[in-house]
Amino acid sequence: MTTVVFTEKNKAAAQISNILAGGSARRTIVDGVPVYEFQRNGVPWKVMGLAGHIMGYDYPEEFSNWRDVDPAMLLDTEPIKKVTKTQFGSAILKLSKDADLLVLACDFDREGENIGFEAKSIAEKVSGSTVKRARFSSLSKSEIDKAFTDLVEPDENMAMSAEARQILDLKMGAAFTRFVTLSVRERARTKGVLSIGPCQTPTCGFVYERELAIRKFDPKDFWKIEGIFNGKGTDFTGAHRGGHIYEKEKADAIFSKLKNCRTAVVSKKTVKEMKTNPPFPLNTNEFLKRSSKYLGVSPEQALEIAEQLYLSGFTSYPRTETNKYADDMDFKKILKGFTRGDYQDFAMLLLSQDKITPRNGKKDGHDHPPIHPIKAGSRAEVEKAVKMPRAWDVYDLIVRHFIANLLPEAIFEKTRFEITAEGELFDSTGSVQKSAGWLAVYPFEKPQDKLLPLLEEKDVIDVKKINNIKSQTTPPKRLTEAELLTLMDKHGIGTKATAPSHIETNKKRGYFETKGKTIAIMDTGFTLMDALNSSVPILVKPDIRSRIESLIQEVEDGTKKFPLALEEGTTLIKEMYSHLLKNRELMVSQIAGTITDEAVAADKKNHVGTCPECGRMLRMVITDKGRFVGCTGYPQCKNTYPLPKAGALAVQRSRKCKKDGIAVIKVGNKYFWSVGIGPCFSCEKEKECFPPEVIGPCPSCDGQMFLIATKDSRFLGCTKRCGHTQSVPKKGRLTVTDKVCEGCGWHFIRVKEQGKDAKEYCANRKCEAAAAARKDAIRKARTRE
DNA sequence: GCAAGGTC
Missing domain, CATH: 1.10.290.10 (Topoisomerase I, domain 4)
Structure with missing residues (x-):
């Protein structure tokens, strides 16, 4: 008279045992799997935790060689289910042999029901005893007690719906992946597999759609009128109520009406208390x-x-x-x-x-x-x-x-002025934090105070300046991982546990990559999505997942029989497959072209120059064992040169060694290396090859300021060593541009931080024009809020 | 060598 219970995982088994046993479960090991034993109502109980799915689908052995099987065959072949975690299989057999009652107690959801049925299918080989289901939504004592008192029938429809999903996912994934990979390989050498799947492909699709929007984007000019006012001695800005004005004439008309205006009136003032609620608990x-x-x-x-x-x-x-x-x-x-x-x-x-x-x-x-x-x-x-x-x-x-x-919530006081000047309306807003509330512990979201002078309605204020600012609409931004996760969640792509893995799959396949916090599509990913989009658009959109989802939902609801759903799903996949087949040539030429281009580009990056021995090409050869410069004429030409052992290597196209004319390579961020010579810092021509990067005249003597970069800092120093130094931004890639500041004659510097837009400006702290520009930028940043 | 879903 033994009752055997299967849970989704060991942790649940332990907890459920403790509840059912009243705290005295004995832990034993069966074939390496923990089993909890105790007595309940005078009957021995054994509880075993599975490890999620313990079985999985795959194609029969004879279909495993890609070259021997037409991928289309996979759509007419039924995959078979096998135990993938054998120790669990044998433990289930041992436990079930002398059980009188089997209870499936996995999570109460579709996959949980299915996992329970996996255990059931194994147990039924050796046991004919009754199988029941314990349904609970949390591991609290009351729920568990109730679930095991009111056992129900296992839900076969629910389990089979997950079964249908597994089969359809595999059929589609395997057939499409093999088809695309093999087709493209006829024309280009692919690094790995070009995979396609009902979750990974739409995930890439989101990134692709965004990329399309960015590429198609057509910037439009617009103008906005901005007023700089002064009230009670404090400057503040207001935005003209017209907002973005797309006709230049219209903006010019407003501007000329206002440009000589010297005073304005606060025509309305509102003060509102705003509350910002704390975030919800984290799922x-x-x-x-x-x-x-x-x-x-x-x-x-x-x-x-x-x-x-x-x-x-x-x-x-x-x-x-x-x-x-x-x-x-x-x-x-x-x-x-x-x-x-x-x-x-x-x-x-x-x-x-x-x-x-x-x-x-x-x-x-x-x-x-x-x-x-x-x-x-x-x-x-x-x-x-x-x-x-x-x-x-x-x-x-x-x-x-x-x-x-x-x-508690954070409280802000938000002030809004409506300002009237020559009959035109401007809006100024400011906000001041009154009570930090939850924001005090949450530094990740720091709203900034925006201060306005203390003015009242009807107050007359000065108009210091009216600006007619020309601007341009900006293209959509690349998706961040956070936004991609939101899109996936919204469209039901993947589950809470699997969504990150679909993103990872796309990165592994070389479809997209992360740049800082944003996701950038790579050429292979873009061309693949482009090809799929023109032959089977539903694949690139979330539709494919929802089509399969609605099919299996019908199985779960009992409104459609499992074999019929499988058949309909297979038909759907076959239809998509035939579209892809029809467009095979175009797809292959597009993707193969891109892959070849990428390979050529990667190869070009390694080209170092002409071999002085034979006139062919010298290139960097980088293997697991080591790296060196070798000749493309190998084995006829055995000319080689050493390379430094550590550091990333980047061939400097714009530089040639003054001694031997062969290329110079940048090693990491540290130093330069001349092929055939060695490190440039040990060469007497170093000063000649790397003149100091002069940025402009020294403000305190008649020397020149130049960029000094050491291992852990960088700053500007004077060539005459007069002692004058200036700082430069610590972060980001810094280059000296050709553009010269009209105020002080310094070259503008360009700073590009990862994930941010590049900034170009005059870095001279002693330059008045630069100081004014900085002030202006700060003010603009404030008013943009 | 293909997918996606559990869990470790």
Whole structure:
């Protein structure tokens, strides 16, 4: 009389056993798998945790060679399901042999039902006993007790719907991936596989669509009228109510009406108190988005860190849809851990309250609570337990978010002036933080105060200047990872646990890459999406996932039989396949062309110059074993030159060695290396080849200022060593441009920080024109808010 | 060597 229970994972097995056994479950190991044993109602119980899916679909052996099988065959072949985690398979057999009742107790969702059925299908080989289902949405005692008292029938429709998804995903993925990869390989050597899938392809599709919008963008000129006013001795700006004016004549007319105007009137004043609510508790999606946005940590990495933090007991389970806390959540218990250290002020404040009220969201996946800290840890403790870069930052974000959610709202006082000048209306807004509330613990979102003078209605103010500013509409920005995750979530691409992996797949395939926080499509990805878009547009859009989704939903609802859904799904895939087949030539030529171009470009990057021995091309040869410069004429020409062992190598196209005429290579960010000679710093011609980068006249003597870069700093110094120095931005790539400042004769510098727009300006701190421009930029930044 | 979904 034994009852055997299967849960989705070991952790759930342990917890459920403790609840059902009243705290006295015995842990044993069967074929390496933990099993919890206890007595309940006089009957022996055994509970085993699975590890998610323990079975998986694949094609039969004879279909595994890509070259032997027409990919289209895969659409008419049924994949077979096999046990992929054999130790679980044998443990299930051992346990089920003498069971009288089998209970499936996996998560209450589609995949959970399916995982339970995997165990059931294995158990039924050796056991004919009854199979029941325990349904629960959380691992609380009351729910578990109830679920195991009121056992229900397993839901075959639900399990089969997941089965249909698995088969259709594999059929489509395998057939399309093989077809595209093999077709393109006829014309170009591909580095790896060109994969296609119902989640990864639409994910890339979002990035592609954005790229299209950027490329198609046609900038339009517009004008805006800005007033610079002075009231009570304080300058402030106002924007003309006309906003963006697209006709020059219209802007000019307003401007000429106003340009000689010297006074204006505050025609209306409103003061409003604005409240900003704390954020909702963190579910996985929100956590990943904020990690990316605030910390620049990729979703994949953030999830991995959260997983480690969870395993080390610092934070709760990281995969959850829920953004509201259960009513019995014990906030005080957690906060007590934080009464020392970085967060103590906030923890003490909250603990002094009778009641702590979170600002709850509305999503309840009935799975796990929102991500929150479990125990307090110092930076040293967290970094010791989780040996991953940024682990502390992620933990800090989770703790701060947790506390912020419990704190009161932030309060701002927002003032708005309507200003009338010559009958034209301007608006000025300012806001002042009255009470920081949750923002005090949440430095990731810092709103800036914008100050306005204390004016009242009917006050007359000075008009210092009216500007007619020409501007241009800007193209859409590249997607950030956070925005991509939002799009995926909105269109049901992937699940909370798999979304980052689809992004990762696209990166691995060379379809897109991250540049700072934004995602940039790569040539291969763009051409592939372009080709797919012109032959099978639904593949590039989220439609493909939703078509399959609605099919399997019908299976789950019982309105469509599993075999029919499979057939219809296969027909859909076949249809797409035939479209792709029809456009094969065009697709292949496009993609092969791009791949060849990329290869040529990569090869060109390695070209160093002409071989003095034989006249052919010299190139850098970089292998796992080492690197050197060799001749393309090898093996006839055996000419080689050494290269430095460490540092990234970049051939300097604009430079040739003055000694031997062969190329100069930049090593890392550190020094230059002449092929055939060695490091330039040990060469007597160094000064001649690398004259100091002069930026302009020294403001304190008749010398010239030039850029001095050392290993850990950079600044401007004087060629006459008069002692005058000036600072330059520490961050970003810095170049001296040809443009010369009219004010002081210095060359403009160009600073390009990763993920930001390049800035060009005069860096001279002693230049009046530059000072005015800086002031103007600050003012503009303020008024833009 | 193909997918996506669980979990470790």
